[in-house]
Structures are given as C-alpha cells and as structure tokens.
Amino acid sequence: MVKVVYWSGTGNTESMANMLAEGIKGAGNDAALFNVSDIDKDTLLEDAVFALGCPSMGNEELEEGEMEPFVESLESELSGKKVALFGSYGWGSGEWMQTWSERMTNAGAEVIGTVISENLFKKGAFSFIKNYTFKYKLKIENIFKIFK
Numbered sequence: 529m530v531k532v533v534y535w536s537g538t539g540n541t542e543s544m545a546n547m548l549a550e551g552i553k554g555a556g557n558d559a560a561l562f563n564v565s566d567i568d569k570d571t572l573l574e575d576a577v578f579a580l581g582c583p584s585m586g587n588e589e590l591e592e593g594e595m596e597p598f599v600e601s602l603e604s605e606l607s608g609k610k611v612a613l614f615g616s617y618g619w620g621s622g623e624w625m626q627t628w629s630e631r632m633t634n635a636g637a638e639v640i641g642t643v644i645s646e647n648l649f650k651k652g653a654f655s656f657i658k659n660y661t662f663k664y665k666l667k668i669e670n671i672f673k674i675f676k
C-alpha cells in the first residue's frame with residue numbers, strides 16, 4: 529500500500545495525485561489517496577515509502593496552512609523513509625520543489641523521485657509520467673501503459 533498525500537487549491541496537484549495512484553495500481557501495487565487534511569503524521573509514518581504532493585505557493589513555498597505544518601511535523605521522523613514529491617506550478621522555475629527535496633534529504637529521507645508539472649497542460653502531464661523516477665521502487669514505469 530502506497531499512500532499518496534496531497535494538498536491542491538485548484539485541482540492540478542490533485543490530478544497528478546490521481547494519475548500517480550492509477551499508475552501505482554496499474555503496476556500491481558495498492559495505492560491510497562489522502563487530502564493532507566484527512567491524514568495524521570503517525571498514520572503516514574507507518575510506511576517506509578510514500579508520496580507527497582503540493583503546488584508552488586507563496587513565493588516558491590509549500591502551501592502554508594496545511595502542507596507546510598504537515599511536512600514540518602514529519603521532519604524529525606524521516607530517517608530511513610523513501611519519499612516521492614510532486615506538484616504543480618505556474619510561472620516559476622520549480623524552485624519550490626528543489627527546496628522541498630533538499631529539505632527532505634536533510635531531514636534524513638531518501639527522495640526517490642520528484643515530478644513537477646506546469647499547471648496541468650498535456651505537456652505537464654506527459655512530463656509527469658516521463659520523468660517519474662519511482663520506477664525502481666514501485667514499478668511505476670507501467671504507468672506509461674495507462675497513457676498510451
């Protein structure tokens with residue numbers, strides 16, 4: 529069971545989360561989607577591998593009301609965890625994801641993949657699939673089959 533936890537304001541990151549869950553299921557694994565407001569950190573930390581999604585908000589930051597405090601609450605307990613990060617952005621260069629990824633690594637997690645999508649144009653959806661680096665851990669390469 530791979531938990532996919534996300535925050536999304538206008539639905540783009542939620543769509544990515546849905547694609548990811550479909551891909552995980554398509555690869556023969558079980559996946560569960562959670563809005564970040566519907567899961568607590570202890571439930572998430574039961575697992576060794578999980579995915580977190582959040583768009584670029586503020587000024588290249590995580591969403592401050594729910595996702596930022598959730599990520600902060602995880603930080604002291606990430607040692608040995610494998611984490612994939614994804615999210616949508618608008619006009620920036622993806623800096624928020626770079627910062628987020630470094631932050632998780634510094635907290636002791638192994639970041640097994642990061643995927644960003646410029647809003648949710650087809651281009652973005654495609655690069656989401658194309659760049660997905662879960663494959664060695666979750667056989668996520670099979671997600672390609674869904675989008676053929």
Ligand SMILES: Cc1cc2nc3c(=O)[nH]c(=O)nc-3n(C[C@H](O)[C@H](O)[C@H](O)COP(=O)(O)O)c2cc1C
Nearest residue numbers: 536537538539540541583586588616617618619620
């Ligand atoms: C308050 C706010 C701040 C944002 N800040 C950034 C930003 O710093 N950099 C960026 O590239 N996009 C920024 N965006 C654009 C969003 O990341 C983009 O619209 C994204 O697709 C939203 O994803 P969602 O549909 O999952 O909420 C911002 C959007 C809002 C509403």
